[in-house]
Amino acid sequence: MSVPVHVTGEVLASKRIGAYQHLTLVAPGVGERFRPGTFLAASIGAPGDIGGRTRLGRRALWIHQVRPLGGYAATVQVVVEPVGPGTRWLAALERGDRVEVTGPLGRPFALPKEPVPTVLVGEGYAAAPLFALAERLRERECPVTLVLGAADDARLLNALEARRTARAVTVVTRDGSVGTRGEIADVIDEVLRRADADVVYAAGSTPMLHAVARAAEAHGAWSQTALEQPLTCATGLCLGCPVPVVGEDGVARTARACADGPVLRGDRVRWADLVGT
Amino acid sequence: MSVPVHVTGEVLASKRIGAYQHLTLVAPGVGERFRPGTFLAASIGAPGDIGGRTRLGRRALWIHQVRPLGGYAATVQVVVEPVGPGTRWLAALERGDRVEVTGPLGRPFALPKEPVPTVLVGEGYAAAPLFALAERLRERECPVTLVLGAADDARLLNALEARRTARAVTVVTRDGSVGTRGEIADVIDEVLRRADADVVYAAGSTPMLHAVARAAEAHGAWSQTALEQPLTCATGLCLGCPVPVVGEDGVARTARACADGPVLRGDRVRWADLVGT
Amino acid sequence: MTELAGLRLASPVVVAAGCGGTGRELAAYGALAELGAFTTRSITLEPRSGGPLPRFVETPAGFVHATGLPNPGIDGFLATELPWLLQQRTRVVVSVAARSLGDLVELARRLGSAPGVSAVELNLAPPEGDDLLVSREPFQVGAAVAAVHRELPRGVPVLAKLRPDVLRVVEAARSAVEAGAEAVVVGQSLPAAMPDGRDAGLSGPAVGPLALRCLTEVVAALQVPVVACGGVATAEDVRVRLAAGAAAVQVGSALLHDPTTAARLVAALASHEGERR
Amino acid sequence: MTELAGLRLASPVVVAAGCGGTGRELAAYGALAELGAFTTRSITLEPRSGGPLPRFVETPAGFVHATGLPNPGIDGFLATELPWLLQQRTRVVVSVAARSLGDLVELARRLGSAPGVSAVELNLAPPEGDDLLVSREPFQVGAAVAAVHRELPRGVPVLAKLRPDVLRVVEAARSAVEAGAEAVVVGQSLPAAMPDGRDAGLSGPAVGPLALRCLTEVVAALQVPVVACGGVATAEDVRVRLAAGAAAVQVGSALLHDPTTAARLVAALASHEGERR
């Protein structure tokens, strides 16, 4: 776990792509500490105006890209799907607006020590952390196969860029608007077999992660699953985000999705006891 | 008292003039019922998002102008001085933004039945209701003298337009940036004498209103004072805005600033018992 | 049609004591006849002019208020306010508060002989106004109910309004029922303090989850009809309370923020009812 | 320097029970040594894994929470969490909750022999977790304090944490003091319900005005040092409570919204102190 910072960030750019709003933030300290799989937590409401806050819980967002831009060493890009009051507020931010963020939070994807074949599976905006992960894996000479799933074309993240990053890309949409029609669960076995994967990385909904973890186990691969559980503080303080796990010692335990996760070993999560979201 | 409506208005235009933000609103029903001296109450926060509201009290704004614009029969113009969270939120609204408003609220200025000489006194943004009042008075052939006071030039409302509406205009600023340096209280006696006023209309801070009411009394004129008291509901429901008055029967009573006011007869207000704001 | 303590109500949505003004102000935003009932502000034997300013402080959790229960006294009320309310063909619930049991009996006697009063609600725990009777212990609730009940004709039920104090609310409700209360209102402003230290009540969002807990406990323990009060602002709030076993709900300070709240909730529930039929 | 029950605190700002995680998470946002003290989440005799999801609901009035007090039990705490906290050179106040007086005594015994514990805080009114001891009446507060006090060495004061229940708080505080409590904490989550009906606590803005009222009453009635808890988020909140006679303040759920809150308040008060000198 890297040490997070809490800063007032500034929006450098906001761009609609398909169903998502891509925000680029200047958030000193967050990008510098980033590792793929970590996230940031945003406060909903104008910075400083504590009396004006009604959304007291934090909103978690995957850190998508970190790059130098406009004279800043490490701007942070996030992908927001406006689904509720918080994400709508975030999606409406404009260049120059300010937002309080904490990050990077959580434990990142663990990288293999050897140059083993890997499969990266992302669903909707949750594919966001996979592109930076793919880069790190390529640096370690791990072959990367990408699986991108989404409800439809508009929710498919960076499919074009994906083809540059990965050796092979499989696209699945629920409505069949691009790629195969169906769910990630329908194709994952075949992809793992073809890639001969040693490690599978996945980010998305609980049922998808469960399916991926199960498939990985069947193929004798490690899985690293990045969970999205409803968070309150997102910083490990409130114990509101329990995930049932099995410890190294085989004993059933409870991990915090935000602080012990969001990335957990797929074979350690007690999926059946986890309430899906 | 006209019957108010509660509607979701839309911002048609927002323009900075000096220290004030002039907002033009489409608020069906409000403009149609307007009489000078009435106000509207705005809810702070996006319409519909009740769970997102923290400023539960309403924010009162004088109705400045009502006019046909952009195909709407009666748009409503208000003048906002951003001083706190609510007025800052209002001042930041842009064309197309929506805001819940209730109005017109309160009792308007009473108009004289005869074409008698009148003096209208306004301080800062509170001069807003006087321009429409001046028009109505001119329709009744009442000679109008205007006194505009403000802290400085940037807070002087429509001084140019004033010269078109009124027979004579006196301008007073605290810093002397335009007109006489000083307070309205310093000049009011002289103005009343010169205008030989029968009725004085005033809107602004409590000390100024008190001074005007006192001067009117000394000159044997009626005064109609439009009070700004801190309001909570602004609709007469909460009894949070008591103004000590003397009834027609000479008995001390309590009036509600929002519903029995904001315009009260200057000789009926027990100024000494009123906490200034 | 909602049935409450032998009364047929046009809607389960009732205006809470002290939040609907005299009724006239509220009538601008929707016919009072369509409400389940209109509860008056608490009427005392003698007129009260109320306390000093500020009477309200705005917080995200609700209004902190210290009005001192201004009201025209029972004689003034019966002479001027009640007749107008009855003309609106709405059910009128008269709330009463008193300095002593003797005063309470006297109030009940006068109300008992006033035609048209649908029910009498006992304000047994005003959070401010320390000259008023506060039923601290459950047996005091029973004593107050019994005293009032004796004075009222059959057909004019007594509603005991109870503080949402989880440790005592069930016992207080039981005591009220045993003493003859036909229904209980669970929910009241919470005893709070103004920033300047004066005793005050806290009303609004804060009361919601607390009163809901008390509602649940009273419904589980007793057979009495319960009116839920506290923190109601949305149709969802109403549905949660009806689902938890409330016979009706009261809308209080939400009206200060949006005077159409009660009318809006009446309509929302009626259309929801319509859908289900 | 703040003095509390014989302890010298580096600041009057203390982290409230259950809102600072294990301490490690909070340490990222400011050195724990600069806090007045760190209060642990309530520790029980046996480990607790906590309740089902959802554990938190966000409301404008604060968080409604039902975590079920997850904690590693006293043995786990003493073995893993306490040593780390002591390394931080912060004052550690251990909060305890129990299912019986016997368990409470056992907890006190173990804490009494653990070096480094600055004080023991008794959670006498957990708003949820119905298997836990709740001191409903003042005499029960006294009994609990007496039982714990006997087991603790001199120099380890007992802080009795009291529910902000205005009708009982003075008696409860008196009872605590007579039984040996060196200080009382006035403020606790309020007993509330989740929308699905489960017992829960309400913390945050809602608690502020209620606990302030209780603080005022306790300070007026008794000589005991009082720690104010509930709804503290800004330096102004701290100042109001210190001015009302609190010896120190606890910051709770504001940390879940902004993990830097405690550090920020420590700094704000220190600079304020500096200004006054």
Ligand SMILES: Cc1cc2nc3c(=O)[nH]c(=O)nc-3n(C[C@H](O)[C@H](O)[C@H](O)COP(=O)(O)OP(=O)(O)OC[C@H]3O[C@@H](n4cnc5c(N)ncnc54)[C@H](O)[C@@H]3O)c2cc1C
């Ligand atoms: C580690 C992590 C990373 C995330 N990254 C992103 C991201 O990059 N982009 C993005 O758009 N969203 C992301 N989310 C999801 C996002 O944080 C939630 O959707 C957000 O909290 C919703 O807030 P809201 O106020 O808009 O809507 P709410 O009103 O809070 O919720 C809207 C809907 O989302 C559901 N929901 C609420 N919280 C969560 C949650 N934590 N997980 C799943 N569903 C939830 C609700 O049940 C409801 O259906 C992430 C969540 C986690 C835990």
Ligand SMILES: Cc1cc2nc3c(=O)[nH]c(=O)nc-3n(C[C@H](O)[C@H](O)[C@H](O)COP(=O)(O)OP(=O)(O)OC[C@H]3O[C@@H](n4cnc5c(N)ncnc54)[C@H](O)[C@@H]3O)c2cc1C
């Ligand atoms: C009838 C009426 C008409 C008004 N018309 C206008 C107008 O046309 N344009 C305009 O800019 N403002 C007007 N005001 C004043 C405006 O409503 C208040 O300044 C506003 O409520 C401040 O809200 P806020 O959230 O910005 O600041 P707050 O934080 O509420 O207050 C900011 C400052 O204003 C003071 N204040 C708060 N409420 C009032 C009040 N009601 N009257 C005087 N001082 C107050 C506070 O003490 C504080 O110093 C009017 C007020 C009334 C009563």
Ligand SMILES: Cc1cc2nc3c(=O)[nH]c(=O)nc-3n(C[C@H](O)[C@H](O)[C@H](O)COP(=O)(O)O)c2cc1C
């Ligand atoms: C301005 C105001 C005045 C009130 N006056 C009374 C009153 O006279 N009698 C009474 O029993 N309750 C009174 N209350 C309490 C409300 O009836 C209601 O019980 C309380 O506000 C909780 O409901 P809410 O959260 O919907 O506001 C008053 C509340 C407010 C905000």
Ligand SMILES: Cc1cc2nc3c(=O)[nH]c(=O)nc-3n(C[C@H](O)[C@H](O)[C@H](O)COP(=O)(O)O)c2cc1C
């Ligand atoms: C997530 C959470 C966990 C809490 N856990 C405890 C606890 O273990 N023991 C306790 O005495 N109080 C606990 N509390 C109550 C707080 O210590 C505090 O008394 C209460 O939240 C009111 O303060 P606030 O308004 O600053 O949050 C908890 C509160 C929250 C929000």
Ligand code: FES
């Ligand atoms: S969300 Fe608070 S501990 Fe994870």
Ligand code: FES
């Ligand atoms: S502000 Fe509510 S009655 Fe005037």
